[in-house]
Amino acid sequence: MLKVVDTAVPLACWSCSVAHNESTLFCPHCSKIQPPSGGDYFSVFGLQPNLNLDLAALEREFHRLSRKLHPDRFARAGESEKQWSLADTALLNDAYRTLKDPLRRTEYLLKLQGAEIGESSAAGAGPARGGEGKGGNRKDPSRVPADLLEKVFDLNMQIEEMRMAKKMGREDPELRESLGKAKEKFDALVAAVDRDLRAQWQVWDAGDAAAREPALRAMAALLDRRRYLGNVVRDVSEILGV
């Protein structure tokens, strides 16, 4: 992931030699494109690392920067400018993709803050490392949140039963109804996690240093739970064909 730069080191523009802050993508003096800097995803958009975002404004800024940075604008430029445009646009796209999605945004903030959260602790695990990804194939039972253990166990039994029934070519309406109800229950659990997550966003964005530390821990736990519930809902939806 991107290095987090603590102090802005002034750099000189390759074109006009005027010094500028490292996290800019264009020279403020001559407007020429600059090599990608070490800035984080928030700084790409000139934002503070906050979790409540104006998505419409984010999109407008994404479009405005795309117009200036995209490789299409540098098709006939010199080789270095082409390379920088490619790298800058990749950074811009990665940043937009991450920030526009509430879960990815939260996860990214936690990573910036150095919190270890579930599957996203990717570094240094060798070729068999964990990735961000959906991780749907990873069903480590020890990771089932304790309060859900029983519910999930029942649900998995039913899903398996439904799968068998489907294979035999017959369908049990009672089972389907029961699964539908279970899905509603889990949907509600997801909604509850999302509500709790948003409450933690408020704490984080308020900026009180003492409150931030527990908020990070709470968000890390909520994200784990959210990811687990997301997989469950996906599996039920899949078997129900909705």
Next chain:
Amino acid sequence: MAESRIVGIDLGTTNSLVAYMQGGKPVVIPGVDGSNLVPSVVALDPISANGGRPTVTVGNSARKALIETPERVIYSVKRLMGRGLEEVRKELKYFPFRLAGGVEESEVPRIQLGELRFTPPEISAYILRQLKRNAERFFGAPVKQAVITVPAYFNDAQRQATKDAGRMAGLDVLRLVNEPTAAALAYGLDRAREGTIAVYDLGGGTFDISILKLRDGIFEVQSTNGDTHLGGDDIDNLLLAIALDEIHAEHGVDLRAHPGAVQALRKAAIDAKIRLSSESAAHFDIELPNGDRYQREIPRGVFELLIEPVLARTAGPCKQAMADAGIAPEQIDEVVLVGGSTRIPAVRALVDDLFRLSARGKKPHIELNPDEVVALGAAVQADILAGASQATGELLLLDVTPLSLGIEQLGGTVARIIQRNSTIPASATEHFTTGVDGQTNVAIHVVQGERELAADCRSLARFDLKGIPLMSAGLPRIEVKFLIDADGILHVSAHEQRSGKAARIEVKPTYGLTDEQVENMILDSFDHAEEDFASRLLIEARNEADSILAAVSRAPQNPAWNELSAEEQAAIAVARDRLLAVKQGNNLAAISQAIVALDQATHRFAELMMDAAVASAIRGKTMSEAGKELNEAVTAPHAMAPAEFK
């Protein structure tokens, strides 16, 4: 203009086109025969009697050779691009081409064409060079830069193969654009559209669906899906298989042993398919070698039942694309139809149903010719790249990668590092370490696809990180950066963070040519020095004039000649004399015009000849007899400069 023009090219499975922006509007550049479509057919001419080098022809005249010398012709090569030997072997079940022997499993497959062998990118390069020449003739100036379209669902290897073909044809490929996105550009240019549009693109060999959001001139692709093995070819093959089976069962004749006859029957099947889009039934009436007639009526209802399974395969990708974009059919404001196969009424009915169009009082967009719209969009993108144009200055295309990128983990599962439908360019950084003390290499297997197991995904490349400094296991920290560029092609770089050393990467693409191989395959061509250009065009035009004149002089000996009216014969004579008169002059435009005029005057004659040749091929005349007839015919010469081989 100081800089040369950038053209837009649609390199299609069935037909290819080249277009450019003229005064703010994209237009297709016609070939010398006046046709906008260049059939994507490449033929190796028979070795001439005087022992000259074999030449390569492309387009309409190559298509005619399909019946005459099927073993020297290749079509639908796009289906073979970027594919491995095993895949090509499967593909070739449906085509009359032969794989060249002696090719290793790990090498790019080669197709045997007469006495020569070619990789798929080389075949495509011949088509591209033809388009390049058509454009050069049109402009009277060299063309060196192009935008080429590819199916949105093309994977990394297929994209790389297309770029390689461009390089072999002497083109600097500035951008690969996804076909449905290009079509959206062509439509979006007319008025400043806003909203969500779906592009349904069913071509000769590939199917794509893309969902885009248009806003302030930005075309932002939300999701894309498709099938690179689905198109009009599949429908042709169905009709062909039925005809072959019925002929075998009812008349005891197995035409499969006669490639020429199969191709003739294939042409009849394609004609029937096209007729069924406007008529309620089509007829096969074909005389067989044993004198029997194969007569068959295909009502549209039967045809629709037959192709239903093929068309149904487009529904899944459409639904997936909508799900990925997070939208319901009702949220799609407009649907654009692209590709010749969308002329089929059953396809339109399916699209109407999928996107609930008539239920919402809407109709799909078919205003632009579905065969041309992709090339027109490529020309728009070319204009965007050229920059500083009034028409396109505010436009920008933001496309996505169609397939997820992943790395094989222990146990053979895939860790996804870039999700499908991510806006490109996109990047991901991963860290790797060693498992054994003193280990200096780490092998990484990169795959593309959505399946959980690496074995079920498409293998892209194996990277070997070399030169890792000697350290205890787990201590090195190698950062590998994966970057998908604006063409949808992957680049990888790496460095070891603790020692600061750049780890050396050896990239072994699973399917594809090395840089050096591509270099060696660059088509021999004329020197493109600007000062020689005008004289080269003049020489080419004169050569072309000579060959059409020679063909016309032989025409009266052909039986088909007598089927022409006296007026038609007189018109040919007038056009011939006109060409004879201007041929020796230096007026290139006059010569080109006279060639087109003579070509048009002989058009019906050429058709009569074709029909006769098709009939004789099916009747089971010997190949050489059929060939002789075709050789003596006026085959509307396409813009064909002689190609030379090393």
